[in-house]
Amino acid sequence: MRRSRTFVLSVIGALAAAIGAVGLAPAAYAAGVTASFVKTSDWGSGWEGKYTISNGGSTTVNGWSLAFDLPAGTTVGTYWDALLTSSGQRYTFTNRSWNGAIAPGASVSFGFLGSGSGVPANCRLNGAACAGGTTPTTPPPTTPPPTTPPPTTPPPTTPPPTTPPPTTGLPKHILTGYWHNFDNPAAELRLRDVPTEYDLVAVAFADATGTPGAVGFAIDPGLSASLGGYSDADFSADVRTLQSRGKKVIISVGGETGRVVVDSSASAVAFADSVYALIQRYGFDGVDIDLENGLNPTYMAQALRSLRSKVGSGLIIAMAPQTIDMQNPAGSYFKLALDIKDILTVVNTQFYNSGAMLGCDNNSAYAQGTVNFIVALACIQLEAGLRPDQVGLGLPAGPGAAGGGIVPPSVVNAALDCLTRGTNCGSFRPPRTYPGLRGAMTWSINWDITNNNAFARTVAPHLRTLP
Structure with missing residues (x-):
């Protein structure tokens, strides 16, 4: 997620890649x-x-x-x-x-x-x-492997898991939006003024403190000035106001400039303790993991399980990985999601700012900003172990919100239809339908309001029609 008007994530996304081996004798840098x-x-x-x-x-x-x-x-x-x-x-x-x-x-x-x-x-x-020869140590096969598909290829016949999700008080299909705790060209607003279409509001962001793993939060002075005065007490009251309307409010950790690092048992404890303190202080319903600068799945899983033991089964745990982070189940973000699947609420992958990428068919590089891209990449998660209720589609809320991958809200609705009903698909069709798909997310509520609230007014009503 981004704090500025736009950003460009330089990720190469063509058909997947490469290969070979090369190496010369090691030089003086570090023998061995x-x-x-x-x-x-x-x-x-x-x-x-x-x-x-x-x-x-x-x-x-x-x-x-x-x-x-x-x-x-x-x-x-x-x-x-x-x-x-x-x-x-x-x-x-x-x-x-x-x-x-x-x-x-x-x-x-x-x-x-x-x-x-x-x-x-x-x-x-x-x-x-580099040390090593110019030939791979294991000769590559000359025919497509009959039983071991590449990591993004979905299992063709195994249905997705049906284990029921934890109870969080959220609707079956939800619209998630991020609220800015900072001042940028998007519209500023108090938390209580979030449009009613949003079911889950992620407050962006909690930031690192001087203690490894620990995070803190306070209302940004620039935002307060833009609003003519907005205090921590005002914000806490607004959290309760949204909850009285049946909404959920969570604290998001990280963002583009976030530097939260959880890479040891001690930092995992500090993360869990500090997020729990924020939940107690402000009344948050859970936490969103939006780390774009490295994530250790082992220690973050430890931290999140510790946090859940403190809060209880109603804790909402969301994630907002970049597209590249959910291409392979062995990758750090994907591994974390699978490792905590029993307590995870939803993964809202950012299907933008990524360039073209492979989908779950592993045969084509789909261009961002299309129904094919959204459906084919969501399919990877749905076929690699996440429950449908744990998968959300993250898209920008119109001009200004992202550097690439912006789509009309109608395209989001088409992707939802394709995944849940098998209708309104592009040329790519998933191997099955996923009626339990959780919903959609947008960056951000502020940008949506700047763009006449078109995302929420189009997508939220459509979510209510899904099976």
């Missing part, structure tokens, strides 16, 4: 540190690749950056367990917050998908030549 590549699958139109960085030296490696070139016509798309930047055909992967340190004798890995016949060349690890 190597990077090796293996092609783990090949399904004809795409490949899956994996790099493993091993520390055979005697000192800990603190942070890594691995870069390689691909020839024209070969591109990297989906990736996991690393961050990616690119310049032309040069791709650079760097560590996430939880896998940058490699102790002597240990190793870490990251993976990616891609298209094209080329293989990586000119591989460099922390500026030095």
Whole structure:
């Protein structure tokens, strides 16, 4: 989610990616540190690749950056367990917050998908030549694997799980919107003035404090000034006002500039304790995880389970991952969602600012801003283990709200119809329907009001008609 007018997330999203292996003798950087590549699958139109960085030296490696070139016509798309930047055909992967340190004798890995016949060349690890040969350690198969599909391919016949969701007091289908606790070009408003179409309001954002893992919240002075005075006490009263109308209000953690890091048991405890304190102080109904700068699924799961033990079964737990974070069940955000599926309320993936990406058919790169894109990417989550009631469609609320992927609200309704009824689909059709789909989310309520509340007035009534 974004605090400014627009942003552009530079994520390569073509057909998935890449592959090959390359390496020269290790240089002086850190003797014994190597990077090796293996092609783990090949399904004809795409490949899956994996790099493993091993520390055979005697000192800990603190942070890594691995870069390689691909020839024209070969591109990297989906990736996991690393961050990616690119310049032309040069791709650079760097560590996430939880896998940058490699102790002597240990190793870490990251993976990616891609298209094209080329293989990586000119591989460099922390500026030095990568170790390893120019041929993958495991010869790639020459025919599509008959039993092991690539990670985004859905199981064709297994129906989604039907375990009932936790009781949270929310309707079957909900509209979620984010409320700005900051001053930007979108309309400013008091929490009590949120339009009645919204069922779940996420307050953006709680921020990091000086204690690792801990978060804090207070009304932004700039927002208060724009509103002619708006205090913490006013805000707390407004939370109660929305709840008296049957709405739920949760605190969102993170955002574009958020720097909350939960990467140890101690920081997990601090996160749970601090969010619980905010719930007690302001009356929030739950928490939304919107971390765009690294997420450790192990310790965040620990934190959220601890928080639920404090609050009880009515706690709402939402997530707002970027599109790239929900491409592969082994990725950090997706893994967290699956690991806490028994207490998770909803994952509202941001289906925007992402470029083209593979859908659950794994055969085409769908362009953002289309019914096909929304449906094919939501299908990945629905077929990889999340219940339909845990999947929401996140879209921008019109001009100004995002850098790409903005669609008319009617397109959101068409995607909802396609997923729940099998009607109004584009060229992509999911393998089954999901009548229990939770609903839609928008960034943001403020931008929606700026754009004449078109998103809520169009999507909310349609949600009430879904099966």
